Amino acid sequence: MDRPNLPLNALRAFEVSARQGSFTQAAIELRVSQAAVSHQVNGLEELLGVKLFTRTPKGLLLTDEAVALFPVVTESLERIGDVLDRFLDGRYRETLHLGVVTTFAVGWLLPRLDRFNSAHPGIDLRISTNNNRVDIPREGLQMAIRFGAGHWSGIEAVPLMEAPLTPLCAPGLAARIGNPAALAEHVLLRSYRADEWPGWFHAVGLRCPDLRGPVFDSSVAMADLAEAGMGVAILPSAMFADRVASGRLVRLFEAEIVTGRYWLTRVAQKPPSPAMRQFEEWTLKVLKADARAGQTGSPSFPASCQDPMAGFGT
Template identity: 35%
Template structure:
């Protein structure tokens, strides 16, 4: 590490605080120094780097493109440092474990098993955030995300949790005895799609079908989507793990299978791991292994 080439830490802290708050005064309050001291540190940083980081042409200071680039790096780096310090000192021990995952995975796999984790770890508070958005784990925020895909999320660490192909399923009372051979055979049926996703539309597009579905698509939250499918209200595209028991029990019929290599992954931010997160990840691995037996 060429430390001699790096700007003074005080200047980097002042710039990061300004970038986060958008105000020299608020940055000074965070750092417990005067706004004049912050302004001087900002000028010192620009002089050291020989790069214009701030646009002073308007009524308020604004980041230049170069300033935005440096700010993103510093905020992430200082956040990672804070996360490691908190993990080492236990400063964030009282913060609930924040878990982000899709509504369908939360309602059909995670929640039915969560009582076991609560029994083993009653001291750990948990916040489940069911959302179709891919929210990244970050210091002081989301601790872990359980994502569907094939791994490879830049800047994050991931490990496979379980394999789960994509299944296209429908209730027998909706589909009858039809044995579809091509996706086109399903164009005349109603479809259900998880709110915030385009899984059904994407599935048809992957097979070269772009025409509008005859009976349209209803967009609903993930748990309601599967309830609707069981009640015969539409065909759905979902993961095997979400509906395998329904298919085994005859409540749903498997029509097509896609992405045989797809599956769920445990996704975390790099750096030190909180004890609460370590316990939760260990439990996830055990539950997934139990399902494979």
Template identity: 35%
Template sequence: MSLPPLAALRAFEAAARHQSFKKAAAEIAVTPTAISHQIRLLEETLGIRLFDRRPRQVVLTPAGHELFPVLRDGFASFALAIDHVGQRTKTRSLTVSVLPSFAAKWLLPRLPRFQAEHPDIHLRLHTSPEVVDLPSGVVDAAIRYGAGPYRGLVAQTMFQERFVPLCSPMLGLKHPEDLKDCALLHLDWLRPDDQTPTWERWGSAAGISGLKLSGGFTFSDDAHAIQAAIAGQGVVLASRELARAELDGGLLVQPFGPVIEGHTYNLVHTGRGDHRAEVEVFGNWIVSEIARSQEHSKPAGD
């Protein structure tokens, strides 16, 4: 593609728009002489006059009138495209809705790794137990726990939830029968179903009866229930994945099985929007973190 020098085209467009070499020079931050020189160069390149020079005035020739709107619209398109690309780079962000317990126990401890691996993405967390309307655009994606269905949305399964008895090592539990003499900690689930991890369900899977199903503390948040277990206030039936840090650090132990399965955690989004690429990056990172977590040896009871 053979084109005249860009500086000459820019000088002509500004002079034609202002109908003044002086005003064009002020806009581009050069001297009027420089504007005159660039336009003379353009005219010599094209072999045609673009301006009639008159005392204290310049007027477009018919050729100048023909060229001006094309260059005006072209430079406007350049500016719009460059601004769009620049803004997208500056605002490469991702807003994700997350359950408070998942944010506190699983996501937040791992966020430094995400930031280190993807420093160009600014992650915003919207923590709430309430379901956010994704098509509204308030958030770009959500991490949801449950069976779905997620109609009209794209759902990427993160991991299958698994619940086990967890307690402080100070309690010294060795066998499932020991639970009959322990306080049991409970979780108050918003939408209980046949996959809800209750002590009744766990006792049935373990083949034991006589557990103290009444009494003890009831919590609305996994994080608080796990903290109570660390303090030795009882045994909690909790997510092994969410309590990974406490298990690895020896603050909690899984004294025995069995393991009961819950629903899956899913990264859900519309598949549309300006941040689809960031959602994909975040989803792939979660998958890698799950794989990293599963490299740990399996505890007793599996």
């Protein structure tokens, strides 16, 4: 059985009338006469062979058929509108909703965002930052850059880069820390990942001191406190290379640990859109270029602290 050729104007008139509950208000929104709206709706009713509205002194009441049709028409018109909105200056623009853990956003992506926009003017990149806890479908995202081991149920993960952790602090505090054991005398800023400080102390052959104080869910917040001289933070140094280069933070020791890496993730069951594929390709390309240029390498650290075991017996 052939489906009826439904006129778009009639569907629009039905949607606005159902939403407004009045032909008069629908006519005002559509900027046409009330008679024109009524004519479109009557034509749609004849085409479908059903009544869509019951006219009452208080306005329009939706019939059962209209109740079933209304959400479908509304969603369809919104999707058409979304696609039409992507055509700017004769070019099609695709929106990409991306969630990014704040550390990676600040330390890598945002400084390079102009380069992405120049390379892909047809993609409207919408970024929302998070503390590494993200639910792609629930938050209306298409992709997310997160830190971890790369194992998330139902998620396809593409490795981006490792993020070795090492102690960073303000210059004034760094001058008073001559070897790893001296860290026990200072505030050690820590994240919710409890294995970071113990793992680093193990790497330099020491027992981790008792950790006290608040637990942070943001590496950026810890970096801010460390820069203010409030303690020593264990951080991915590559993400704070600008602060180290400017002298606001000092890398204390060569020793570092790897507890995970950054990943570009998406829901495995949904095929990637063209914008998703282009963003992935661009990210991997720029990361490779950065690696060749040495921009993701470890920053320098004071000569007096080059040996993490300085001052200790073998």
